[in-house]
Amino acid sequence: MSGLLYGYDTGIISGALLQISKEFDTGNGMEQVIAASILLGAVIGALTCSLLSERLGRKRTILVVCAVFVAGTLASALAPAPLLLALGRVVLGFAVGGATQTVPMYVAELAPANLRGRLVLCFQLAIGVGIVISTLVGASESVSWRISIGAAAVPALLMLLVMLRLPESPRWLVKHDEPDAARRVLESVRPADYEVDPELRSIVELEERKQETSRSHRGWSGLRQPWVRPALVVGCGIAVFTQLSGIEMIIYYSPTILTDNGFSTTAALRVSVGLGLTYLVMMVVGLAVVDRVGRRRLTMIMVPGAALSLFVLGAFFVTGNDGRASTPYIIATLMVFMFFNAGGLQLMGWLTGSEIYPLAVRGAGTSVQSASLWGTNLLITLTLLTMIDTFGVGQVFWIYGLFNVAAFVFVWRRMPELTGHSLEDVEQHLQDGAFRPADFRTS
Numbered sequence: 001m002s003g004l005l006y007g008y009d010t011g012i013i014s015g016a017l018l019q020i021s022k023e024f025d026t027g028n029g030m031e032q033v034i035a036a037s038i039l040l041g042a043v044i045g046a047l048t049c050s051l052l053s054e055r056l057g058r059k060r061t062i063l064v065v066c067a068v069f070v071a072g073t074l075a076s077a078l079a080p081a082p083l084l085l086a087l088g089r090v091v092l093g094f095a096v097g098g099a100t101q102t103v104p105m106y107v108a109e110l111a112p113a114n115l116r117g118r119l120v121l122c123f124q125l126a127i128g129v130g131i132v133i134s135t136l137v138g139a140s141e142s143v144s145w146r147i148s149i150g151a152a153a154v155p156a157l158l159m160l161l162v163m164l165r166l167p168e169s170p171r172w173l174v175k176h177d178e179p180d181a182a183r184r185v186l187e188s189v190r191p192a193d194y195e196v197d198p199e200l201r202s203i204v205e206l207e208e209r210k211q212e213t214s215r216s217h218r219g220w221s222g223l224r225q226p227w228v229r230p231a232l233v234v235g236c237g238i239a240v241f242t243q244l245s246g247i248e249m250i251i252y253y254s255p256t257i258l259t260d261n262g263f264s265t266t267a268a269l270r271v272s273v274g275l276g277l278t279y280l281v282m283m284v285v286g287l288a289v290v291d292r293v294g295r296r297r298l299t300m301i302m303v304p305g306a307a308l309s310l311f312v313l314g315a316f317f318v319t320g321n322d323g324r325a326s327t328p329y330i331i332a333t334l335m336v337f338m339f340f341n342a343g344g345l346q347l348m349g350w351l352t353g354s355e356i357y358p359l360a361v362r363g364a365g366t367s368v369q370s371a372s373l374w375g376t377n378l379l380i381t382l383t384l385l386t387m388i389d390t391f392g393v394g395q396v397f398w399i400y401g402l403f404n405v406a407a408f409v410f411v412w413r414r415m416p417e418l419t420g421h422s423l424e425d426v427e428q429h430l431q432d433g434a435f436r437p438a439d440f441r442t443s
Helices: 002-024 028-055 060-075 080-111 117-142 144-148 153-162 170-175 181-189 197-211 229-242 249-259 265-293 295-318 324-342 345-355 359-391 393-414 423-431 435-439
Strands: none
Touching: 002 028, 002 080, 002 117, 002 144, 002 153, 002 249, 002 265, 028 060, 028 080, 028 359, 028 393, 060 080, 060 144, 060 153, 060 181, 060 423, 060 435, 080 117, 080 359, 117 144, 117 345, 170 181, 170 197, 181 197, 181 249, 197 359, 197 423, 229 295, 229 393, 249 265, 249 324, 249 359, 265 295, 265 324, 265 345, 295 324, 295 345, 324 345, 345 359, 345 393, 359 393, 359 435, 393 423, 393 435
């Protein structure tokens, strides 16, 4: 539900902006503010919910997020002016950021190591579902933007009700001296013939070692420790590159870019549907193969295809081949980009954050990573239309193509293969100073 809300609430603005700009007579500047306001809220939510998830627990923090989802949705849908719409989307963004910080971590802490990747990626898959639904609503051109935005309150309420029946994270319970409660949770989410004692013992022993360390090595202050730094660099680097790869440029502004370059509104919105469906299909494929192919390997296979797609796409516009005759090729190239991007780098943004950080700093680490992702997204959304006005559409596609090249180099040099490793094993690699890609290949 939280992934669906994230995808829907961020994606719905793409088609809604075409209606909002007519109703409020907004220009590019205000359109960028409205689109980006949810991202400002997401940065605030990611940082705030880190503290809440450590103090209240993962479950209660998600319940708070559900309530904020409802409040932000209704405030946005009922806004009488563009500035109030932007403020309502800041509140909505708080929930989006809080969900992305807390939910993947919560799922990872409940999941067995051999299924962790697929279970966490269900969150990413749900984002794709939300994006597809939002593009279908936008492409219909018959639904008021107020109704399309306000409809998200329904799944938010359903998420709150369902969450009441779910357990707390066993790792959070152990951290707060409740091992018996943690045992009951593990027994409830493992097969009947599964022996929970070894897993519980591993969690308890790790926490006992943490208790022996000073308080300055936990939470936010713990992120400054040299042995934690490699995880922070990899996690935040992946988060930044998922956004610099161009995905949000395509999701948020593809209708605006296409209509500004001669496409009809109907055609542009239909392209958005196709892009959303491609995103969703690749989420399903990624869900099926990530624990078999491996996180690092899959990313390195797919990123070059995304980079090449953006270079080709830019060439259409730079060379003036962006007219009606080239329309099928432009659309096909957009689809190819989405294929490679959604099936590779996008899978890693939330997955790495849920499993790369030590338990003592996991809440703070996932918070910084989420804030890095949302902060980069905010910067892109606030500047993209201005960049297009300054440099041109094709040149901007080329710039984002170069960002994909940089992402490939970063993954190759810094991202280890975490597939098949338990959270405790990943932490042990960090403590041993063995967190380069080569160290994990020999595990």
